[in-house]
Amino acid sequence: MNPLGPGDPLRLGPYRLVGVLGAGGMGKVYFGHDDQGRPAAVKVLLPQLSNDRHMVQRFLREAEAARTVTGRGVARVLAAQTEGGRLWIASEFLAGPTLEEAVTGQGPLPEQAVRALAASLADTLGTIHRAGLVHRDLKPANIVLTSSGPRVIDFGIARPEHGLTLTTTGQVPVTPGYGAPEQVLGQRVGPAADVFSLGAVLAYAASGVRAYTGGHVAAVQYEVVHGEPDLSRVPGPLSALIGPCLAKDPAARPTPDLIRTAFAAPRRAERIWRQGPLAEDIRARETGAQQWSTLPGTVVASPPGRRRLLAGLAVGAAVLGAGGGTAAWLLGGREAEGASGRKGAKAGARTWGPLAVADPFSPPAVVVDGTVVFGAKDGGLVAYGAEDGRQKWRAPNVTASAELVALPGGLIAAADGGGTVHALDAASGKEKWAAEMEAALLLAGNGDCLFAVTHDGDIRALDTRTRKPRWTARTEFGSGYARASEDHLVLQSDAGAITALELRTGALALFRAKGNRFGSIPAVHEGLAVVGGGSLIAIRIEDDEDVWTLAPESGQDWGSPTVDGGHVYVVAGTTLHCRRLSDGAKVWATDIQSVPIPSTRPQVLGDLVCDVTGKDPDSFDAIALRKDTGRPAWNHPQGSQKSLKLTSDGKRLFLLQNETATAVWGGTD
Known part of the structure; x- marks a missing residue:
């Protein structure tokens, strides 16, 4: 103190x-x-x-x-x-010490203490969930061991269960290794996510080591999504109880009530916090x-x-x-720096920010006509000048969690909690029109159409000229990612299923139920759809034929691709690849020590391609490689382990990380 x-x-x-x-x-x-x-x-x-x-x-x-x-x-x-x-x-x-402090200083808890801890935390989670909330950040540092038992703290990112759809964000608002796979992937997060976190907490308490480890943050995230927990140091009886909590499928995890019963806290469990070295x-x-x-x-x-x-x-x-x-329950983030808008800045240097103004759960920023728009940390949307970092406007009545879509004419489309779509002028924030769409998630825009997933799970096309639905299609999509071309809306679900719909009628153009192991943001270019997942596939939409397919690179999955100038840029394993669009042949590959997160994709910045690197084990940073050679051009350190979301306007790179927004000069005039 x-x-x-x-x-x-x-x-x-x-x-x-x-x-x-x-x-x-x-x-x-x-x-x-x-x-x-x-x-x-x-x-x-x-x-x-x-x-x-x-x-x-x-x-x-x-x-x-x-x-x-x-x-x-x-x-x-x-x-x-x-x-x-x-x-x-x-x-x-x-x-009292946090659980993290107690285990670090005194070693793993005895089995009976772990059982008492599990029963107490499960009971607390049940209380939180019955209140309609999901804690979302249960970890050893957020559990205080007092003489009256464990207490859960830090409700800084707790949200109502019904408002927890996080898509295309790449945001991991918890310590890597404790957030559930669906949280890492930016999918819907419900009470089962807290159960996964509880399992990871109990594994740490019982063994003194984390269930998921890696050489850097991105590697830990990858293990959570695709690997298996290391419970080798957890005593056998406890391992059998903790394992189900760490199931990949949220539906397969036990409820807090079942956990409390299964761990069978010993009689007079409260004595554990009142005797021995911990009590001292x-x-x-x-x-x-x-x-x-x-x-x-x-x-x-x-x-x-x-x-x-x-x-x-x-x-x-x-x-x-x-x-x-x-102070264990402070908001994260740094003090906002004044906007500078420095001209002639060195490539990779900050031009403004970091501004502590972003919603940690905002999707990547959208840039329209010199305005950067993203979720505001106090709710709604906020817009800043791309060049000078000065605030332009706020829109408090729409939600960034439903995604943001750029429309022709300098408009930004966003939805409110009731599913009404609002088209806002990007320069002024003034509403140009609104239309009832029953939108739960905005997917993409193309010319005179806006596409969304409705609250009923249908895909709906809204004619932006008439403000009336053009068509509604029943699909197996559920949730995931989409891109629109001139003729088709291409979707890849969270489970990897691939769908293409005709833009004029909503008719099914192709459907692959088996999909590609997991979802990614599709890239669509001149009749080709390029999708990541277990393999990287280029599909000719017209006849549903594979133009080329690349198997997992060194056993690692492919992330979301970006197509630019006849090339595909995509991360596989820890490597950023440049592949020819025509045949998938490798042009170059550079290890950037980052794993593919489906909800993020490389950003093109003039003659550079940018992505997130985990070369610093203590920070997610932005890295720029030369498009022709793959050689590093610059690196912008962030100094934070929170996941990083990138957007480019062709000259600058805009970074959202936790609550901060930053602009970086790319070096392209």
Whole structure:
């Protein structure tokens, strides 16, 4: 814990603040206590954001996401001030190590302790799910071991179950190795994803090592999706119970209720947290918190007058160690840098950003006529100037999770929660038209048509001139990725099935049910559809014939392809390939230490091709290779393990990572 500094408040409501636990892009977390000496973790919105309506909504929305979760397994919220003056939320202070700290310092937990941990966490997950939420970030660092048992913290990315369709994002909002395969792939995430995370947590607690490992973050993600967990160090009886939690298929995972029953916590399990070395650690931290709460002269009376306090907002708690503390529930992301729009910047250099303005679950940005549009971290859409990074407009009533599609005439299509499509002017954000489409997911646009998956799972074409549906097709698509050419809409489902529909009528042009192992974003060019997956296949749509097929490269799957200038750029294994479109022959291949994630694809930037590299084991970075030789031109370090989404306007590369947006100069005039 750090001492208070200049500008830090001494008191907020009934709480006297005595130290700083941590800080993030939106706020600071202080250690404080009330006039009875009861400790609290007090989160405060940064003063410079207090007049920003959207930031205030974001601050409260994250608290609201956990307000309905009550029970012994989560941190209680004590009070909050939500209007007037500085906004703050005070939560129960949890004195104890995180599970990660406990295992790192003392080794794996005994079998009986793992059983007690499993039963307690399963019970807490059941409570969270019954409240209509999915935690989405259960990991050892978000579990605090207290004298009264484990507590789950950090509801920063918890979302309602009905609003969790994440497609074509490539975003992995959790620590690699703990997020479920469907979360890694950007697919729909439900309660079963928390069960997968619980399995990974229990494997770590029982063995001291992660169930999924790799030389870099991308390799870990690949193992989660395609590999098998390493449970060799987990005791046999526990391994048999943990294994089903890590099933690839969400439907095959047990429910929290079944997990609680199967692990059969021992009688008087609460004693596990009250005796032995772990209990000694917990008591030492409790003593430290008590000392900070009872320093002479720190007790203050409750402020006079009536304060509007909102009780019951659960936002997690900070964890204070004997020699220091960490804020475990802060928002991620860095402070937003002012827009610079530097001209003549060095290739690969930042021209503006990082701006802490993006929704972590936003799909890749869409660039239209010098405007970059993506999901805003406080909801809706936000648009910035591609050149100068200055905010142009916000649209709070549409959702980025339904995807964004560029339309002719400088328009951006987005959908609201009810399925109505809104066409917004990219330059001003003004709505040009709206049409009822029952859209759950926007797929693609082509000339005078917009294509979407409806709430019933049909594929629907909307005529953008008449604003009326042109046709609706029943398919086996479900969810996945799509691209439109002049004549066809090509779809590849999450399971790899390949479909092509005629644009005029919606009639089926081709269908391959067996597909290609998993889905990717198709590339469509002059009557050819190029799809990744287990193989890289170029299909002539007209007669459903393979022009060429490339088997898995070195046993590794193919990602989503990009076609440009008669060449196909695609990642296989950890290598970015350039292949001839005509026959699939290799032009060059460069190892970029990144695995293919279906929801991302290479971006063309003038004479460069860009993708995400994992060469730095601690960071996902952007890398640019020369299109003719495959030789590296530049690398833009990000310094973050969060997954990275790229978009190009031909001159600049736009990066979305966690909550930040950044523009990088490509070096092309």
